[in-house]
Amino acid sequence: MQQIFWPDSLRGQTHLTLAGNEFQHLIKVLRLKINDRFWIVDHEKQTYQAQIQSVGRQDFTVQLVPQLRIHSELPNSVKIACALSKKDKVEWITQKATELGVTEIIFFKSHYAVKKWDSAQVSKKVTRLQQIALHAAQQSWRLQVPQVRYAASLAQVLATAAADYRLVAYEEAAKNNEQAQLAQICQQMQPQQSLLAFFGPEGGFTVEEINQMRQNGCIVCGLGPRILRAETAPLYFLSAVSYQTELSKDF
Helix, strand or coil, rough: CEEECCCCCCCCEEEEEHHHHHHHHHHHHHCCCCEEEEEEEEECCEEHHHHHHEECCCCCEEEECCCCCCCCCCCCEEEEEEECCCHHHHHHHHHHHCCCCCEEEEEEECCCCCCCCHHHHHHHHHHHHHHHHHHHHHHCCCCCCCEEEECCHHHHHHHHCCCCCEEECCCHHHCCCCHHHHHHHHHHCCCCEEEEEEECCCCCCHCCCHHHHHCCCCCEEECCCCCCCCCHHHHHHHHHHHHHHHCCCCC
């Protein structure tokens, strides 16, 4: 069943009229008809089944029925900060990280980053990535759309991205077979606490960048004994966090 997000609260409403992008996507592209149903998630993360009642030339009306659904968000707020990579990798990270439950995605300029964004490009690129996150959140039945943003430097990320725990995935830690830090932090985290993890570009982080992160409360960790690509590491990390915080719990 299709899902869309609604920017306002729908609490207490029984009917809703939709137009614009929703009309184009659901009626024109997907060809939904009267009596067809889809999900709406409002900004309070409340879920509704919407049944189409009437279809006009440019809008359509639905009946709203509040209906609880399995909670699909990670128990903790998990953010990733990724050094800029090539265009397809940045888009891949955004889409897949959204499917894996990330709360916020920050792309930033680092020393060895192959790709650079001109200041005039930033707004357009972030808007494009935010749309990718929106579509991925709809497809994966998320209850929220992660925020995508850009930082001009590592220092800016460290100054603006708050979290209860900070990690940096470092290839030297992987080479030394460091295996404990990520698992320990996932076990220590309490519900509603947040975690931020940093990932380098294709060329990795410099020693100076690692020291800068350490000085700002980041714990260096490995992601297993293998050296992962720039686009693989954040997805491995999110999968590991999901397992530790969701799937490995006793029921």
